[in-house]
Amino acid sequence: MIQRIQTIWLLLAGITSLASIRLPFYSGQLITDNSYKTLTGSSTILILLTTVAVATLSFVCIFLYHNRQLQIRISAGAILLECVTIFLYFKEMKLFSTGTFALSSVIEVLILLFLVLSIRSIRHDEKIVKDSNRLR
Secondary structure, three states: OOOOHHHHHHHHHHHHHHHOOOOEEEEEEEOOOOOEEEEEOOOOHHHHHHHHHHHHHHHHHHOOOOOHHHHHHHHHHHHHHHHHHHHHHHHHHOOEEEEEEOHHHHHHHHHHHHHHHHHHHHHHHHHHHHHHHHHO
16 A cells, blocks of 8 residues: 555645645735735635545545545545635635735645646556456
8 A cells, every 4th residue: 555656645635735724825915904814724614624625535545545446536536626625715815905825825736736646646556457467
């Protein structure tokens, strides 16, 4: 399980997803009361739920190494949820009058990259298993 590269990619996706709960994505002045606020993964309940769901799916997917097709489907679902999370971040940014992206906002893109790389590695494993079965 741990010697497979997709385990590392899924572990990195889960860890970075949990880290994005505390790290800022965007910060600036709010339109409503002109106060300074940072937008993190725990700013709204919807962003928090999707972020935790992505992390949970990534961690659960690690232990499904016997069923590679299910692993691919769950990873694809995690990619879809991560896209929803990014959409929610941009939707919340409309509440700011001025502001800047934080350097840690790159984490959201890294999560997508890690999940795509995990699917690629799972498919590679599936190909190896099919090729070895064909040789028998």
